[in-house]
Amino acid sequence: MDRHAIERFFAGLAEAIPSPKTELNYSTPYELLVAVALSAHTTDKSVNKATAKLFAVANTPAAMVALGVEGVKGYIKTVxxxxxxAAxxxxxxxxxxxxxxxxxxxxxxALEALPGVGRKTANVILNMAFGEQTMAVDTHIFRVSNRTGLAPGKTPLAVEKALLQRVPPPYLKDAHHLLILHGRxxxxxxxxxxxxxxxHAACRWPQKPPRPGNTT
Structure with a gap:
């Protein structure tokens, strides 16, 4: 996908998704950290159901420690x-x-030194809690980037690096959510x-069907 197509791609996403944001529920950086850590291999809906009860009793590090591993398990068994x-x-x-x-x-x-926090989770926290222009590549972003020709790569890290180079600056802060929601x-x-x-017009997927009434 060339620069012109990339510009059209993100302009189209921004118009279709004017308020891109996570579907996880949180109100503080710590709640965000917990929610994102819980979201691995789990739907946002399941996480929100669990954290609605968990955060009512433990939404700070001190309260989480006081609750203990067995106590935490009782709130997140659906995850x-x-x-x-929990550990x-x-x-x-x-x-x-x-x-x-x-x-x-x-x-x-410091974030990646925390148990259960990898590069993807750290990128989410840095982007959403601190406004950094990071790119957290999940399965949706990986698929969209490769399928459309936006930023092909064989690994999430390769896709992340390609996206950081190719996403136009005005869209970089919100690109991660635009791509996740588009993929989802x-x-x-x-x-x-x-x-x-x-x-559709900017997408370079060889197998994309033409729009109804259009041959391109």
Missing amino acids: GLYNTK NLVRAAEILLERHQGQVPHSRE YTCTARNPKCDRCPV
Whole structure:
């Protein structure tokens, strides 16, 4: 996809999704950290259902430590891999108290030192909590980037680096959510909805069907 097509691509997404944002519910950087950590291999809907109850009793590192691993498990049993995630949440909370005065650190290195926090989760926190222009490549972004020709890459890191180079600056802060939402609801893994895709003209997918009444 050339620069002109990329500009059209993001202009189309921005018009179709005027308020791109996460579908996870949170109100503080710490709640965001917990929600994103829980979202691995789990739907946002399931996470929101769990955190609605969890945050009512433990929405700070100190409260999470006080609740303990077994206590946390009771609130997140509907979330995939809940045993491991409960242990990670409590240990991460302990580290935040021990090293960061109970605050979510504004540093990739410090974030990735927390149990259950990898590069993708750190990128989400840096982008959403601190406004950094990072790119968290999940399965949706990986698929959309490769399928459309926007930023092909064999690994999430390769796609991340390509996106950071190719996304036009005005769209960089919101690009991660624009791409996730497009992949989640339009450019789906199976049966992508090309007939109503807002970036159909810019897309370079060789298998895309023509728009009804159009031969391109």
